[in-house]
Amino acid sequence: MNTPDRPATLHVALAGQQNAGKSTLFNLLTGMAQHVANYPGVTVDKKTGSYRDGATRVEVVDLPGTYSLTAFSLEERVARSYLLAEAPDVVVNVLDASNLRRGLYLTFQLLELGFPTIIVLNMMDMAARRGLEIDLAALETRLCVPVVPVIGRKGEGAEALRAAILGAAAAPRRGGASLNYGLLEPAVAEIQAALADQPALAGLSARWLAVKLLEQDAEAERLLTDRLPDTPDLLARAQQARAAHEARHGRSAGDTISAARDQLAGEIVATCITDTKAGHVPLSERIDRFLLNRWLAPLFLTASIWVIYQLSIVQGYELTKVTWPFLAGLRNLAADLLPDAGFLYDPQSRALGLWLVDSANTLLNYVPIFLILFALIAMLEDSGYMARIAFILDRVLHRFGLHGQSTLPFILAGVFAGGCAVPGVMATKGIPDHRARMATILTVPFMNCMAKIPLYTLLINIYFPQSKGLMLFYLSTITVIAALLVAKLLTVSVLRKEETAPFVMELPHYHLPTVSGVLRRALDRTWMYIQKVGTTVLAIAVVIYFLLQFPGVAPDRQAQYQTRAETAITQFYAAMGENPHRTVVDDPARLVELVNVYTDYRAAKLNAQGQVASDKVDAKYLGAHPEFAPFLARGGDADTRAAGRALKQLADARKTLRREIRQEKIETSLLGQIGRGLEPVTQFADFDWKINVALLASFAARESSVATLGVLFEQDEGENTTLEQRMGAERADQGYTALTAVAIMLFFALYPPCLATVIMVRIQTDSYRWMAFSIVFPTILGLAVASAVFTLGTMLDLTGLQMMTAVYVTALGLLLVVGLPKPTLRRSPARGPQIRPQMEDRQ
Incomplete structure (x- = not known):
């Protein structure tokens, strides 16, 4: 039976700024009992874990790292929404002990929410190396909440933190330090009192909401409107207070609030921390003098x-x-x-x-x-x-x-x-x-x-043999x-209209x-990839499969292929004649089994690396199929050699037939029909149906473009020519020119991402709309560029190299025109965050 001070389950939220070691503490507390997912509707990581402390199960949520609880960034809104919606039993605020003033900006906002809070000073060893002596008792007195020193990466302080979590949950609720906002404090108190009188706002910190309304926080205003749709006067009072403060003091309410937080943080640091190495340049800054040097x-x-x-x-x-x-x-x-x-x-x-x-x-x-x-x-x-x-x-x-x-x-x-x-x-x-x-x-x-390089290499070797280096430079840049x-x-x-954040x-x-930290994060992220991609790819792969397979080969063509197959089988039996090994495959079903085993055996032998591996392949197949040994084994008597030759001829004939069937399937498939249907549009780029099918097939994998071209531009019987030679030989018949090659390469460079990348776009954006956009927009852009290049090049009678040079110079000039104007927002490094109370447009 659980006692009142030992609840069955505790819900704990880890909050803190980036680089404070929050994830390290999360791993330290939960060990391997954790789960990584996404917060509903967003792609921000949601890490949850748990551990047991006696009879109590403690569930821990690692909130996204954030500098404040404003509505500027996605991470800030996610962290704040979780705190307001889930109301955790304890909030653990993780601070970098070596940069306390920076972390206190968030601490004050967490304390205003009114949850039982624990301050964790992480990286105490770093603070000691910098010569910072922290008076923990004084800090607890100033903040009115427990302060726990830890060194997360060394595992020091974990037990004290677990004890503090239980203690904070069991202790009577009492607010932390209340920040006085100086000239704005009367307005904060007035609005706070008005909010406290509203029953609909029960469970929500009236002081926190009052401060947010005076900051003109859009999310806070929306929260108030949802809870109190019939009391617009509260928003009006907050607006009037902001306007009166700005008119009287010449600064916005947001600036006053930020300044008050920063001033209090400075006072706490001054009274609670002694710098024994004042004037000493920290190691990080000395390293940055080299790593951030303008030239180095x-x-x-x-x-x-x-x-x-x-x-x-x-x-x-x-x-x-x-x-x-x-x-x-x-x-x-x-x-x-x-x-x-x-x-x-x-x-x-x-x-x-x-x-x-x-x-x-x-x-x-x-x-x-x-x-x-x-x-x-x-x-x-x-x-x-x-x-x-x-x-x-x-x-x-x-x-x-x-x-x-x-x-x-x-x-x-x-x-x-x-x-x-x-x-x-x-x-x-x-x-x-x-x-x-x-x-x-x-x-x-x-x-x-x-995967793009094979197609570039193929076309450059055919159409630009004298300018390979220059063309590769153009394409690579x-x-x-x-x-x-x-x-x-x-x-x-x-x-x-997408969300931006103040930088x-x-x-x-x-x-x-x-x-341990590096390995854990690498394994977590890789496992997420396997889980998410592994489920989505199967669904899309099914769609691609049916587009390539159906409607399939026509019945009359199937009959022709079947006749040729039967002829090849008849020739096999004729070649076997009175061979004593024929009895093994008198049954046609056994013959098909033999051909399958032989095909697998030959593929395994080709992939075997070295004599030892080759011998293992022999042992495996001959051991599994001893009845087929005369057909698979090398050498032997005249009957064995004759059986091997007959089987090889049959397997080669089968391979040829299956390849032709695959080619015909591509031509008559839905994807092939789409390729022919696109010719009226792609003709302006000089793409015929073969090029269209190759580009469509490359959507599954970029390498498929060259592989598909190898099938479409198939060599005749008895020839042994490269794909470059076969495509080059068809230039006159098909009308392909170097301009066509330039159009293809530029389209391929701007072409939609491959199947695997599209899946990843879907995962990272959490949107089918953006996944579709990542396909449609590059297609239109690439086709427009390819069509313009081929059309203008033909009109101006330019060579492929001349047209590619013209495109490159034009693009480079446009880049300079767009990029030369200086950005409106200048940036500079800082040892702490540059918090800005108002949203800044990054355009």
């Missing part, structure tokens, strides 16, 4: 980006060589469990099942990259350098509606070549400005991911120019990341 900062930033790129993208892809065999093994297992393949056609259950497995494996193959990437990002965040990256590049990117933290997503997506848009879009989650974050998400796919220009266009058009530039102290 770009070098350090470039080196950091290069390391992230090399370790996550390059080395991550190398690790996929280790993990892929496991995924391939899962596919083989699925293939064994599904119905057997037919001679020409597979059962739909098998074809669809393997399609889904292949689709999932494509995304799961990114897991090694994500593990490395998220670990590196966690290290940058914990060390404090991530904020420096934002500071260094924010001024430039801000001119185009982006944010300093847009840099990392662009790099991961492949600024010049070789990245991947999926981790690039995922990395946008840390951008605090919603408008800039959306602009980044929608422009990251313009970067040159690895014009995508960056396009991304910046499109970001600017979006932020002044469809994104102009807060904070340079936290440097810290050494902990192994």
Whole structure:
């Protein structure tokens, strides 16, 4: 039985500013008993966990890091909405002990909400190294709430914190320190008294709401209107008080409130903290003298980006060589469990099942990259350098509606070549400005991911063999120019009404990341990727499958293929003649089984690395199918060799037939029909149905463009030519020119993101509308650019290289025109936040 001071369940909210170590304390309290999701309707992480303290179960929610409880940013609104709606039993306010004045700005607002509150001074070791001696008793006296010192990354103070949480929940409720707002205090008291008399506002702090109304907080005004729809006089009184204060004192109520909080924070710091190293330059500032030096900062930033790129993208892809065999093994297992393949056609259950497995494996193959990437990002965040990256590049990117933290997503997506848009879009989650974050998400796919390079290489080798280097330079840089220009266009058009936040530039102290913290965050974020993408991709993969498979090959064509298959089988039996091994496959069903085993066996032998692996393949297949050994084994007597030759001819004939069927399916499929139906529109860019189908197929995966072209431009029997040679040979018949190649490459550069990236856009925006926009807008833009390039080039009789040069010069000039005007808001680094009481437009 639970005693009154030992409740069965406690609800605790962790609140604090960014970089205060809040997540570290959350992990320290909850251990592995935690769950990561999203708050309803938003993409902000919601981390929940629990632990048991005796008979009490303590549920902990880690609120988004925020500097205040205003309505400026999404994180601030989410944190405030949770506190007001859920009314936790205890609020644990985490502060950086080495920068107490900065954290107290939020503390005063939490205390005004009236919840039982505990102040946790984290990073006490950092404060000691800086020579700061904190009088904890004096601080408790000034704030009127318990103060608990901890060192989260070392696990020190956890037990004291747990005891303080139980104590705060059991103790009678008493308010914390009440901030006096000076000249504005009479107005605050008057409105507070009026609000306190309203029964509909029970459970809501009248003082907190009064202050918010005087700050002209839109969310607070909406809250009051919802609770008291028939009392507009309270809003009018708050408006009158604001106007009277500004007229009498020459400053807004918001400025007065901010100044009062800052003044009290300064007084508390002055009375409770002794600086024994006054005048000493902290280590973080000494490091910044080098890392943020005007001339050295770009070098350090470039080196950091290069390391992230090399370790996550390059080395991550190398690790996929280790993990892929496991995924391939899962596919083989699925293939064994599904119905057997037919001679020409597979059962739909098998074809669809393997399609889904292949689709999932494509995304799961990114897991090694994500593990490395998220670990590196966690290290940058914990060390404090991530904020420096934002500071260094924010001024430039801000001119185009982006944010300093847009840099990392662009790099991961492949600024010049070789990245991947999926981790690039995922990395946008840390951008605090919603408008800039959306602009980044929608422009990251313009970067040159690895999968775009094969098509560029193919077309350049065919049409620009003498200008390969110049064309690659154009393509690798014009995508960056396009991304910046499109970001600017979006932020002044469809994104102009999206939420922005007043810019807060904070340079936290440097810290050494902990192994446990880095690993935990990397695993958490990777698991979220597996969960979210794994469910969505299967649904979309089914749609793509049916678009490519149906209506299928016409009945008369099926009959022709069947006749050819029967002829190949007849030739096999004729070649076998009186061969004694023929008795094994006299039954046609056994023959189909033999061909399937032989096909799998040959594929396994080709993938085997070294003689040992090859011998294992032999042992596996010969052991599993001893009756087929004469057909699979090498060498042997004349009958065995003859059986092997006959089987190889049959398998090759089957492979040819199946390839032709696949090609015809593509041509007659819904996707193929769409390709032909698009010709009236795409003809202005000189795209025929084959190009259209290749581009449509590349939506599933960028690599599919070249693979589809390889099927569409198939070589004749007996030839052995490259795709470049086959496409080049058809230039005269199809009318393809170098201008066509330029139009295709520019369209491909601006083309909608691939299937995996589109899924990630949906996840990160939590909106099907923005997912659709990420497909439709780039399609229209890319087709317009490609059509203009081909049409103007043809009219002016320009070569492909001349037209590409003209496009590049025009885009670069436009970039300079848009980017040269200085932004309206200047930024500067600060050791604490630059809190602004009014919203600032970032345009």
